[in-house]
Amino acid sequence: MSGGAMAHPAIVAEGLVKRFGAVEALAGVDLEVAAGKVLGLLGPNGAGKTTMVRILATLLPPDAGTARVAGLDVVGQAAAVRRVVGLSGQFAAVDGYLTGRENLQMIGQLSGLGRTRARQRADELLDTFDLRAAADRVASGYSGGMRRRLDVAASLVAEPAVLFLDEPTTGLDPRGRIGVWRLVAELARQGTTVLLTTQYLEEADRLTDTIVVMDVGRVIASGTSDELKAQVGGDRLELEAAAGVDPSRLVAAVDGLGTEAPTRDPDTGRVVMPVHDGPQVLADVAAALAATGVGVAGVAIRRRSLDDVFLTLTGQRLPAEGADLVEIGGEQ
């Protein structure tokens, strides 16, 4: 988390608790997002992400704890909070019997824009979200991606200072997902504070300034993507000795270049060394190997992904979704 931006937090939650019957959806959650930053709320189903968003967007009152959005209390000043936030919920909440344009105009008018301004704003957003061609067709005929785009557009009608996006890319194809990513980046560039929930580690890694990892109603880790990766260790350099070369010579050759001493992995026979920054160390390693003349069959850098972080923190595997399981880094 970068220091200076902490001065004016756009979202502050302290000790939020929410129970649904016997289920404790939130068990005392603290959270802070600096103005203009993007915070990713990461966690599996049932972690409490949606409950968190609903409390911050004034849809649900907390059972205990407080939350302020843009300096306004979400319980005591709920009406004022609604003037500065935009919400795109878990479902693409658009009226399927209205056209895309009618949906946006309706939201504009209900947000207090005048009729004329609501119409202008709808036009702007239809352009931004590449929905101009479909503007006058009813939304029930839209594809999933178009509906989601319309939904996100609706949350932006009143130009909110704080935007909540609850799993904005769920159900989108890769192209749609990239579209939402670009949009979030652009909004953040313009100064909008964004809190987004996601189950996708890659998404949190790419989009957010800060990541808060939740599991069963609690925050179990928070920090930047790099900080979280550092929590489970940095990169690892793996070296494979050439045929006929004694691995102990390899160990001796690279000793002192990593953050810890190199060791031999008894299973693979490879030499493994934790390093701070893999690619940077690679040049040193190459130089050392050339100087000592030790032959290698392969060099690899294994970078820690948020996937590793998540597994380490929660002890469970997320629902597999392709990209999440892809290892970052690889053979050099």
Add this chain to the structure above:
Amino acid sequence: MTTLAPEETRTSGLVWLAADVATITARNLRRLVRVPTLIVFATVQPVFFVVLFTYSFGGAVDPPGVQNYVDYLLPGIFVLAIAFGASQTGVAIADDLATGMIDRFRALPMTRSAVLAGRTLADAIRNLFVLGLMTGVGYLIGFRFQAGATAALAAIGLALLVGVAFSWANALIGLLVRNAEASGLAGLLVVIPLVFTSSTFVPVATMPGWLQAFAEVNPITVTVDALRALTLGGPAAEPAWQALVWIGAILVVTMPVAVLRYRRITAG
């Protein structure tokens, strides 16, 4: 980029309530002409009711003091069609809840009661159309307003008012049941027994004694009796105030409870 200009800040509550209700009413009227089920509920069903009941029951039922059965029937069918149509309000509200529309509305700086008020106002406008359509079809098969224009307008007004009460009751059902199909069914399950134990199709005097006792205080009976008096002539004051008391009672209970429920409800 994010501060709202002063003129966009909502100051006068009533003006904004009216603006929000108008927006939501427009939304529902647009849906009305685009959703096939709603079109059928608003057009085909009322016409079927008038024609089918007139000719199927007309030969068997001969209420005293009435020339044509359609004269007797039409005020009852007004209430039946409005009550059946109102079940779609519960369906729509439950659907809005399931699709996240209510979450969306609740996160907007709009008046909290506007979603329900706008829906019920749109229902009233639909009901005005339905009443006109049924009257038109009725006229083709012999129905006539017989108590003058003022009484006829009062009849339409009373029918619209009872429609507002039904709409709010069904909005509440939708918010309580939360499932569109179950809500539609629940709405009809309330209405059907009330309609068939009322004076809608047959005079209460032809019913067994135990049922008469219930039928006479049935809100549908008093409303239909008032409408009949206003269309056919006869003493209208007593059934009319009874009907108004019922309508008032239904609204006094359902409106605040529904609005309160709406303010707390969320999808999922």
